[in-house]
Amino acid sequence: xxxxxxxxxxxxxxxxxxxxxxxSRLHELRVLxxxxxxxxxxxxxxxxxxxxxxxxxxxxxxxxxxxVQTENDARRITRAGGTVVRPIITNGKCHxxxxxxxxxVANIDLHEADLLFIENVGNLVCPSSYDLGEDxxxxxxxxxxxxxxxxxxxxxxxxxxxxxxxxxxxLGLSDFDLQAVTRNALSINGRLHIxxxxxxxxxxxxxxxxxxxxRVDAKKRGEPVIDEHAG
Amino acid sequence: xxxxxxxxxxxxxxxxxxxxxxxxxIASVHLRIGELTDIAADALEFGFSVLSRGTRLEHxxxxxxxxxxxxxxxxxxxxxxxxxxxFVCPACNSGDLHMLHGDELEIDHVILNEPDHPDTNHxxx
Numbered sequence: 001x002x003x004x005x006x007x008x009x010x011x012x013x014x015x016x017x018x019x020x021x022x023x024s025r026l027h028e029l030r031v032l033x034x035x036x037x038x039x040x041x042x043x044x045x046x047x048x049x050x051x052x053x054x055x056x057x058x059x060x061x062x063x064x065x066x067x068v069q070t071e072n073d074a075r076r077i078t079r080a081g082g083t084v085v086r087p088i089i090t091n092g093k094c095h096x097x098x099x100x101x102x103x104x105v106a107n108i109d110l111h112e113a114d115l116l117f118i119e120n121v122g123n124l125v126c127p128s129s130y131d132l133g134e135d136x137x138x139x140x141x142x143x144x145x146x147x148x149x150x151x152x153x154x155x156x157x158x159x160x161x162x163x164x165x166x167x168x169x170x171l172g173l174s175d176f177d178l179q180a181v182t183r184n185a186l187s188i189n190g191r192l193h194i195x196x197x198x199x200x201x202x203x204x205x206x207x208x209x210x211x212x213x214x215r216v217d218a219k220k221r222g223e224p225v226i227d228e229h230a231g
Numbered sequence: 232x233x234x235x236x237x238x239x240x241x242x243x244x245x246x247x248x249x250x251x252x253x254x255x256x257i258a259s260v261h262l263r264i265g266e267l268t269d270i271a272a273d274a275l276e277f278g279f280s281v282l283s284r285g286t287r288l289e290h291x292x293x294x295x296x297x298x299x300x301x302x303x304x305x306x307x308x309x310x311x312x313x314x315x316x317x318f319v320c321p322a323c324n325s326g327d328l329h330m331l332h333g334d335e336l337e338i339d340h341v342i343l344n345e346p347d348h349p350d351t352n353h354x355x356x
Contacts, residue, residue, distance in 0.1 A: 001344070001345045001347065002258070002342060002343070002344055002345075003255070003342070003343045003344075003345055004340050004341075004342055004343075005248070005249070005252070005340060005341050005342075005343055006339070006340045007244070007245070007248050007338045007339065007340055007341060008337065008338070008339060008340070009244055009248075009337065009338050010336060010337050011237055011240050011241055011244065011262075011336045011337060011338060012237075012240060012336060013244075014240070015240075093236070094233055095233055095236075097236070125233070125269045126233035126269075128268075128269055129233060129237070129268060129269065129270070129336065130233075151316065153269075154267065154316040155267045155268060155269040156269075158267060158316075158318065158330075186326055187316075187317055187318060187319060187326070188316055188318055189318060189326070190318060190319070190325065190326015190327055190328065191326065191327060
């Protein structure tokens, strides 16, 4: 006899539960948490190194650096002056999940931190499904990539709240069109906050730091860090 | 290839859900997957077939219902289906949209086949 058994359960409900735990811990500590996502090679680690060097003395920054293999990224950020930097090696997994982040967050002292970066594995597909308990996703794209990337990976750009365009010093050396990437990104997500910069020359970094400080301050005051309607 | 992780979650969840029905065969598992989830159906089916081997789900069919992206415009309140990932309101051109559907990644239901005489203690195939 055939019978229907209703389940109606989210596949990632366990991940979502753990992400909620991460979120509640970090919210209690008023630590702004950004999940940094991009393709491999867009410059996530470079951006974190540079940010740590430039504003690390006034904004207390912690970093959880995800990597498929090696602790190289975490080492680079530590060398740039990071004191609370922890690696997560996924051993081949293409994304971080909330359990990995919770394991780390539960074991570091974040009382002295203002800002936590979670550097995700370089991949624009898989990490988009996994909530890590962040306040928002920040997607990074560089001028050596195609300016149609937002159209190719709509899920990630839709779920992100900000987009950073890196390597502006190389504009003009490839066919990357700043206006086209902006138009493409906004067609996926009209509320995306877009910043462009170069970690190498420092161009545009002031804008990025001002944006970070605003968000850190809002978090400290217990105010929303992204627009209500985003997402 | 996060479909393997997703498939593992599906196998675990379904096995837990049917644990109280040990005599039933599980004919099919029905999923609802939103268009914005970046899940490749064939990769998910492959992962499911590999991970269900040796479990009660070994001969179970995976059925995937694709859920279109539906949003409501925060400016003019119009509700519409998003085509080709163009998140712009067709009525007022606003990009300020609230997603109602398209993010789903859910196990909706399973179809069980209970033997005709569930009271008799016969072995499960």
